Amino acid sequence: MLHDFILDYIVGYIEFELNDAVGNDDCGREIIEWCQEYSIELMTVEQYNESAGIADDAEDGPDMFEYNFTYLREVAIQELAPQIQIEVFNLLYADRCFLIEFNKLIANDIKDMMKEDYPFLLKRDGVVNRATYWPAWLKRALFCREKGLCAICKTDLSSLHHTTGKTAIDHMVPLNLGGVNDATNLQLLCEPCNLSKLGDEIVTTNLHPTFW
Structure with a gap:
């Protein structure tokens, strides 16, 4: 979009x-x-x-x-x-804070949409169906954008030096708030951050790892 x-x-x-x-x-x-x-x-x-x-x-x-x-x-x-x-x-x-504001604008329109008008798009009024899978190109793009780190806590998700780098693709603007499955509304999180994030909570950071 x-x-x-x-x-x-x-x-x-x-x-x-x-x-x-x-x-x-x-x-x-x-x-x-x-x-x-x-x-x-x-x-x-x-x-x-x-x-x-x-x-x-x-x-x-x-x-x-x-x-x-x-x-x-x-x-x-x-x-x-x-x-x-x-x-x-x-x-x-590359700017997740901008992407959140962009998706908030989209969410304002989604929340006014009725399931009877868009039966194949919406789970219920104002809430789109959750995507059932994520393509490999999207996963690679998110991993590269986040530089292999959790978008919130910056945990290393590369699994190069350990086996605990379980990842989750998260909707920055939750589906319950009118969020969509578009690539601009997704971020890569570690498992703990994803599990602790509520379905009505919009959370991200624009922190980047330092070079030295």
Whole structure:
């Protein structure tokens, strides 16, 4: 869900920047600079106009409106936005406190949903069904994000030097509070922290191990 949220925001920003695509050189300059930064090749205005069959006005110069609002908009949404989306997601996914606030917003909508309207999604009104399994890619992602430590008490869960590193995948915003099974709402806990965490309790930390 965070992927979709980020992409929607980026596309909205691109649309806003190019919405007033008037015929001047400054319009779309920021988008063009971003494309250059991400090594996205762009046609020049002249090249685009020629390919689109648009005749240049000798007095007023090339037609910037079509270039900005049609060509540049399409390139930015199709090629630029997905690259920015990945970078932003990787930054935000490492911040569990942000993820909790993000999932609280989602929970506000979930709590108003009725089981009769979403029988395959909800266990009861305002509570989604619990996931029956977690895919291997998700477990690896959580382990890497937590750096092999319990998200709350920082117990080593790697089992490299002992056999007590039992892990549990926990909903940061509990299902009982409108939480979802999305990857952004999950954290890796040691068994004691998971057993002591109540079903109506939102707990995490943003502590990180020091380098020295």
